Amino acid sequence: MSAGRDAQAEQAERSGRDGQAAAWPQEVTDLFERSFTCEYASLTRSGLPVTWPVGPFVGEGGRTLEVTTGLTYPAKAERARRDPRVALLFSDPTGSGLTDAPVVLVQGLATVRDADLQANTDRFLRAVAAKFPGAITGRSWFLMRRQAWYWSRIWIEVTPLRMSWWPGGRLDAEPRRWQAAGEVTAPPSDPAPAGRNAPWMAAPADWRPRADQALRFGNPVLTSTGADGWPLPLRSLGVRRVDDGFVVRTCPLGSAASGQVCLTFHGHREDLGGQDNVVLVGRATPVADGVHVRVERVLPDFSMSGNAVQQLRKMMTGARALKPRLEREAARRGQPVPVLRRPR
Template sequence: MSLSPASGTAGRTNWPAEILPVLENALTCEYASLTRTGAPITWPVGPYVAEDGRTVDVSTGLTYPSKAERARRDPRVALLFSDPTGSPVSGPPVVLVQGLATVRDADLQANTDLYLRRTLAKYPQAVARQPWFLVRRQAWYWARIWIEVTPLRMLWWPHGRLDAPPQRWEAAPEATAPPSDPAPTGAGAPGWLEPPADWRLRADHAVRLGDPVLTVIGEDGWPLPLRSLGATRVDDGFLVRTGPPGVLARGRACLTFHTHGTDMSGQENVVLVGEATPLPDGVHVRVERALADFSLSGSRLGQVRKMMRTARALAPRLEREAARRGQPVPALRRLR
């Protein structure tokens, strides 16, 4: 296994050195948080190791803040690094991080500047494909809320061997995370996308995106996302072969299918939620519904048209969400 740290944070943290390159170089990870009722929801997001090496950070758009709002209500979150697509790390382990989330939205301009800087460093093609005057018109996307995750527990499976017991790291018993910024005032906007009326259509498409991540609630009450070893479509959902031995997957469950290009030039997501029942060789997930998802695939022209439609839908939410936080809409400032 060849591991090469990318950004030099290894000397500033006591996290296991062998998993740092995965955290630093992964283009995506699967971020799991909990709803008001304690059900897990898992979405692929872009991860960033903080400059001080103390947190693993993810973000969500100011215009679609549900991921952050869930974390502010219940800071128990998890990050699973199980898709090495586009990463330069050879033979990486699968890494699970469980930690406490700190939501940062008290300075939206600083958040936006940071997101642009991190995106240019990690996904340069995301900006290079567009002229700057178009990028500046996409504040609905670039305006960000940050979620800083302080790891309390890390599990990793060397060489991605999920059929073997993982290695383990735990933070000191007194470890904790700073509090989140105060919640915004007033009611948030409803979801901007209508979920599919029939989950079966999305499930039929999902099987083409590869093996899903199954998220359940662990015995300790934390979200537990696990990369599966395969899933078979059945009439009422999926039969999922789980990787890590000894995991009792029962209760509320989320199945996350996703794929992306090696340069993040496109991505597809399907997220299904339901109920998990353990089987002798895996888990039966009875699907109840599909969540509204945003995928970007196909031709470049088709992607541009979809982004323009999305901009029209989300732009009105930008001022509302900034005003709820007592701040002006952040500007896109070109980095020099």
């Protein structure tokens, strides 16, 4: 507890007169800057936490952590606009170049930005070019311009309210803590578009095959909802398959997980040249050796695994499903479809 008080006292001393958050703990900032992925958790209408791996960026001025979702699959943003309580977990340093990296949980308020889709898309291309240069310089611009369905983006800006981190990723230890000043708030999201978006991909009828495949990604992230109503994603310490789902061994902070939960298995290459996800939802009950998750269904996902030819085929399949949605989602927001322009 003393570590948490020390971090909070330091933050309070450094808080500016404008009421914005002071500098974040130095122990976590390198991870924010260099992580290829983090796990982003938001809440559905029913209160189910849903967690997906996404690419994180540090906002201008270092006041926010920011992620995106495609305009053609906006559910991550729509959930955050409806309920801004979100969380980001930095628990996979693959590709960051960091050794002995901490695991960091950030809980905060989301601000959804989709009032200017062209600016969003320009900004996304610049951010990707700066953080992952090969993702753009190594691609054919001719092909990229035909992938506007992927590159057209909605931004989700997260204002951190509190952080917990485990130095060296030692999740069985007590975390250190940081909290923003009490007056820190997040700006409101842009107005919601007219109508509702429909799912673009059907989920597999049987969750079991994907659950069996998921084990190759190692320990999953278990997301429950904390007593304060915020999503609580935590990297597990161990997992084993049982007939109706999984038994997950958690750190002390997650040992009481119960009710609606999400299990997120994912992995990516060091060069981010491919990634794969398995996301399962169900109900959790604490048991003697961990948390028993009874899986109810698997969520549809658009993984980019395999070699370059296999990934190209998946992109072509995705294009057929998502291109028709591009104009529809832009029209819902009263805007034209963004044009891809080379980042400068």
